[in-house]
Amino acid sequence: MTNSSSISLDEQAIAWLVRTSDPQFDDWEAFEEWLGASPAHADAYHAAAADEAEMVAALAAEPQPLVEPVRRPPRTRRWVGGALAASLLAAIGIATLRPAADQIYETAAGTRRTLALADGSSIALNGGTRIAIEGDDPRAVTVERGEALFVVRNGASDPFTVSVGDATVVDIGTTFDIVRDTRETRVAVAEGAVMWNRNGEAVTLRAGRTLRAVDGSAVMTVSDISPRAIGGWSRGQLVFDEAPLSQVAQELSRTLGVPVSVVPGAEARQVRGVVAIEGRADAVMGRIGPLLGLDVEREGRGWRLAASP
Amino acid sequence: MHGPRSLGAATNSAYLAVFVACLILATSPFAAMDTSGLEAVFLASRDALLRFLRAHGAGEAAEDLLHELWIRVRAARPGPIANPLSYLYRAANNLIVDRVRSERQAASRDKAWTDASSEPAGEAQGERMLIAREQVARAAAALAELGPRVETVFRRHRLDGVPQRALAEELGVSLSTIESDLRRAAQALIALRRSFDED
Numbered sequence: 001m002t003n004s005s006s007i008s009l010d011e012q013a014i015a016w017l018v019r020t021s022d023p024q025f026d027d028w029e030a031f032e033e034w035l036g037a038s039p040a041h042a043d044a045y046h047a048a049a050a051d052e053a054e055m056v057a058a059l060a061a062e063p064q065p066l067v068e069p070v071r072r073p074p075r076t077r078r079w080v081g082g083a084l085a086a087s088l089l090a091a092i093g094i095a096t097l098r099p100a101a102d103q104i105y106e107t108a109a110g111t112r113r114t115l116a117l118a119d120g121s122s123i124a125l126n127g128g129t130r131i132a133i134e135g136d137d138p139r140a141v142t143v144e145r146g147e148a149l150f151v152v153r154n155g156a157s158d159p160f161t162v163s164v165g166d167a168t169v170v171d172i173g174t175t176f177d178i179v180r181d182t183r184e185t186r187v188a189v190a191e192g193a194v195m196w197n198r199n200g201e202a203v204t205l206r207a208g209r210t211l212r213a214v215d216g217s218a219v220m221t222v223s224d225i226s227p228r229a230i231g232g233w234s235r236g237q238l239v240f241d242e243a244p245l246s247q248v249a250q251e252l253s254r255t256l257g258v259p260v261s262v263v264p265g266a267e268a269r270q271v272r273g274v275v276a277i278e279g280r281a282d283a284v285m286g287r288i289g290p291l292l293g294l295d296v297e298r299e300g301r302g303w304r305l306a307a308s309p
Numbered sequence: 310m311h312g313p314r315s316l317g318a319a320t321n322s323a324y325l326a327v328f329v330a331c332l333i334l335a336t337s338p339f340a341a342m343d344t345s346g347l348e349a350v351f352l353a354s355r356d357a358l359l360r361f362l363r364a365h366g367a368g369e370a371a372e373d374l375l376h377e378l379w380i381r382v383r384a385a386r387p388g389p390i391a392n393p394l395s396y397l398y399r400a401a402n403n404l405i406v407d408r409v410r411s412e413r414q415a416a417s418r419d420k421a422w423t424d425a426s427s428e429p430a431g432e433a434q435g436e437r438m439l440i441a442r443e444q445v446a447r448a449a450a451a452l453a454e455l456g457p458r459v460e461t462v463f464r465r466h467r468l469d470g471v472p473q474r475a476l477a478e479e480l481g482v483s484l485s486t487i488e489s490d491l492r493r494a495a496q497a498l499i500a501l502r503r504s505f506d507e508d
Contacts, residue, residue, distance in 0.1 A: 011492075014499065018491040020402060021466070022473045028361065028398040036364035043366070048499055049406045050413060055498040056467050058445045059452070101469065 013044035017052060060104065102132040107146070110257020110281065112233065120153040121160065124234035127257045147179045147254055149231035152192075165215040167198035176205075177231045181250070183215040190230040196220075236278050240292065242270045245305055248292070252303075256281040259302030266307045350393040351379060357394075358401055365405045378404050444505055451497045455490075462487055463494035 007015075016034060019025050035042050107113050109128040116122050117138050125131065129146025141150075142163040152160045152171045160171040164178055165185045174192030178185065187196060188210040196203040196211055203220070205211055208227050213220040226241040233255045240248055246267040253260040258281045271292045277284055285303050289296040295306040351358075355375065362371040378401050390396045452460045458480065465471045465479075466487075473491070477484045 011496075014492055014495050015488075017495055018488055020399075021491075023399075023470060024472045024474060025399075026392060026395040028395065028402075032361050032364045039366055042364065046365075046406065046409045048495070050409045051499040051502040052495050053406060053410060055448050055502050058448055059464070060468055 009040060009044045010048065013041070013048040016045055017048050060106070101135045102142075103135065104130065104132050106130040108257065110255070112255075114234065122151045124149040124151075124231065126233050127254050143178050143180045145180045145182075147177065147233070149175070149177045149234045151175045165213075167196060167213065170195040170197060175231070185213050185215075187211045188225050188230045190227040232274070233277060236276060238275045238277055240271050240273050240275070242272060245269045245271065245294075245307070249305055252285075252288070256284055258285075259300070260285075261299060261302065261304050263304060263306040266305070269307045347382060347390065347393050347396070348379075351382070351397055354394055354397060358397060361398060361401055362405070365402075367405070374401075374404060374408075448498060448501060451501050452494060455493055455497060458482075459490045459494050462490040466491060 012034070016031060019027075020031060035045060105113070105115060105123075105125060107125045107127055107129045111127055112125060114122055114124045115133075117133075119139065121139070123131065123141065126147035126149075129148055130144040131146075131148055132142045132144065134140040134142075139158055139160045140163075141148075141161070150160070150162065150171065152174050162169040162171070162178060164180050164187075165183060167185065169176070169178065169187055172193045172195065174194055175190040176192075176194050177188045177190070187194065187205060189205050189207050191207050193204055193206045196205055196213075198213070203211065203222070205222065208224060209222055210225040211220055211222045226239070229239040229241045229243070232239040233251070238251055238255060240251075243251075244267060245262045248271060249260040249262045252258075255277055271294065273292045275284065275288055275291055285296055288294060288305075289308075293308050295308050297304045297306065358378070359371050359375055362374050367374050378397070381404060382397065382400050385400075452463060455463075462476055462480070465476055466473060471479075473487045474484060477487045480487075
């Protein structure tokens with residue numbers, strides 16, 4: 001920065017923030033010189049960068065309404081209305097300047113939401129989920145993380161495709177569920193069939209089958225699953241059919257938005273049962289013990305599952 | 310005249326080493342060539358990156374942060390990178406900002422936990438989500454108030470990741486106009502964020 005004494009420290013910090021946020025910025029030496037000139041410079045930059053990043057994260061989580069959500073908790077309608085109006089304004093401003101951008105949909109941990117697509121298909125999002133629907137093709141979806149249940153209206157000439165990790169899932173008239181967890185993907189088919197494609201290799205997955213794969217690894221496992229157990233969360237229940245405790249904990253944690261762990265050594269223990277997930281997390285966790293034959297204990301802000309003796 | 314000769318020899322053996330390394334990488338199906346190239350740059354730039362982290366005020370934690378930086382970069386498994394050193398500086402910068410953010414979040418969680426420990430957890434969580442939604446709406450409104458170009462520039466740059474130069478060409482304005490739009494948007498959002506803390 002030249003002439004740095006005449007503009008305030010906050011303004012200098014914001015100017016550097018703008019420059020460093022450009023993916024093509026490369027004058028790190030000049031930035032280092034400014035940062036190192038006084039500890040107050042670094043503090044002002046950190047405060048500006050953290051504040052701005054939080055606002056960007058918030059704006060990124062706010063979907064732009066091309067498809068209308070099917071159900072929405074009535075308590076939140078007031079705020080959503082304001083956000084819709086604001087992003088509609090944004091959409092009008094942007095529409096004249098650029099081609100259709102991807103629509104991002106994101107749910108907070110412990111919340112669920114269903115999207116109805118124009119072609120009659122629907123996508124239910126479990127908690128902590130982020131997906132992108134291509135602006136130019138609503139039948140091309142990317143699951144970035146979390147869990148989504150797809151109910152796809154058939155269209156032979158226009159297949160429905162879902163990108164997840166390093167693979168693509170092509171639908172053949174179906175209900176299927178995708179879980180995306182860091183680099184791991186699980187696909188489970190409740191009705192019909194899907195085609196799993198990765199690096200030119202294709203696997204057909206029929207109803208009642210589930211596939212697990214990790215990005216970059218050639219190994220994938222295919223096994224049986226009760227179709228009833230697939231996407232139960234979107235109907236207000238979790239169905240466990242010989243499910244290992246590690247998976248039970250993951251599903252509870254994603255669906256309820258609270259940390260759930262398993263006592264070491266009990267991860268592989270299998271349980272069966274149906275758990276209603278309506279109500280508060282502590283009420284749901286209170287019901288689970290007797291239903292699944294588990295000991296459920298508080299652990300910090302979350303819970304821990306153990307096999308009953 | 311020993312200097313130039315030994316320098317030449319050293320350069321030749323360096324080329325040979327690089328050639329052999331490339332050969333090994335090219336023939337090994339699982340080797341991550343990009344990461345290995347990046348690792349060489351990382352090792353060669355250790356001191357510069359440490360200086361950068363210290364300029365950020367990292368102090369004694371700089372060595373640990375550098376280690377964390379490498380773990381992060383390796384886990385991200387980036388594709389081919391045009392400017393590896395700049396990539397590493399950026400990753401170091403992001404690491405610092407993420408640190409600041411997570412320290413703040415931990416502090417506000419502890420506060421919320423103390424405030425909310427007398428009421429049921431579910432309700433407190435629901436209340437916080439409502440507040441968060443309101444804040445998102447206000448952020449979008451603050452951005453819209455700056456006019457369609459500023460809003461478009463900010464969203465395209467910060468949400469879609471379009472470089473500033475490309476935006477200038479796309480919108481037919483100068484780079485300094487783009488920078489000034491981005492400064493205005495950042496300023497408005499930061500001021501709004503700070504007003505939330507005062508509420």
